[in-house]
Amino acid sequence: MKLFTIQEINEILKGEIIGVTNQKISGPEELQKASIHQITFIGSKKYLHLWEKSNASVAVVNDNLVVEPGENRALIKVKNADLAMAKILELFNPSPPHFDTEIHETAVIHKSAIIGSGCKIGANCYLGKDVILGDGVVLYPNVCIFDETKIGNNTVIWSGTVIRERCEIGSLCIFHTNVSIGADGFGYRPSEDGRGLIKIPHIGNVIIGNEVEIGANSAVDRAKFSSTIIGDGCKIDNLVQIAHNCVLGRSCIMAGSSGLAGSVTLGDGVIIGGSSSIKDHVTIHTGAVVGGGSGVMNDVAAGKTVVGYPAADARDMFKQWVLLRKMIKS
Structure with a gap:
């Protein structure tokens, strides 16, 4: 078990300690659930x-909040408690699953595949023809990487993930369980006789940059x-769909159960709320925000926030909702 004094924790946070406690900290926990040996936020x-009824000995607190530590308890005041929490969670993060061997004997690896130094490949993984893994790549059991795919240094891919042929993956990425990269796009057209559907072939690939994280x-x-x-x-959160020919800029966020139809373009820093749907060929410009559950039918200007179904300017939509409530009450 990892144990840290408040002074050792504050060496990482660089905050201001208020109060005194001699308790050593064994981990973080919510205010209501914390024990005497835990830190909260x-x-x-x-x-x-x-905080008054919490059993935690230490709390990390935003420095604009007024609160007293109490007896044998202490506060660490910081500019942003959420960012401080991320550092503490990393401090107490358990070790990842253990590999007995760097490459498991049941892995199937094509003779033409190139594997960088320090890679770990778990049981029942498959690497196809001309696959290239950079240094330090980790493939947990039952990962499939198909022909001519390239993966950058120190990327981690969890079990059940399938990466189809010719994809290009950057360095320091994390793909969680059962991610699908590079499957066929969804494209069909009515047949000439009107009695069936013609599948549109998808012959392109997927290119993913560095430090991208994709949820289960x-x-x-x-x-x-x-x-x-x-x-x-x-x-990218869990249960997200990104369709064929979409282009996402840098540092975009997509929350769970959201989806982009084909050929959607997101600028840098776009945020898509959970369960939102974006129509095909729409462009959402840099810094725009789409509220949860919204349906975007048209382009969204840079820095704009839209909500609703169909989505509209947030301020206008909120005014409509207020007027609607007043009409219902009257």
Whole structure:
């Protein structure tokens, strides 16, 4: 078990200690659930009332909040408690699953595949023809990497993930369980006789930048031609669909159960709320925000926030909702 004094923790956070405690900290926990050997977090004044009854010995607190530590308890005041929490969670993060051997004997690896130094390949993994793994790549059991795919240094791919042929993956990426990269896009047209559907071939690929994280059971489809592109630093939640020929800029965020139809373009830093749907060929420009559950039918200007179904300017939509409530009450 890892144990740290408040002074050792504050060496990482660089905050201001208020109060005194001799308790050593064994881990983080919520205010209501914390024990005497745990550290907790207060990032908003609405949670301040919970500190008095909490059993935690230490709380990391936003420096604009007024709160007393109490007897044998202490506060670490920081500019942003959420960012401080990320550092503490990393401090107490358990070790990842253990590999007995660097390459498991049941892995199937084509003779033409190139494997960088320090790679770990788990049981029942498959690497196809001309696959290239950079240094330090980790493939947990039951990962499939198909022909001519390239993966950059120190990328981690969890079990059940399938990366189809000719994809290009950057360095320091994380793909969680059962991610699908490079499957066919969804494209059909009515047949000439009107009695069936004709499948449109998708012969492009997927290109993913550096430090991209993709959550469990999400899918990024390959392009009809050219590439579906995910920019550096994008963070994709669980159960997200990114269709063929979409292009995401740098550091975009897509929350769970959201989806992009074909050929959607996101600028840098776009945020897509959970369960939102974006129509095909729409462009959402840099810094725009789409509220959860929204349906975007048209382009969104840079820096704009839209909500609703169909989505509209947030301020206008909120005014409509207020008027609607007044009409219902009257």
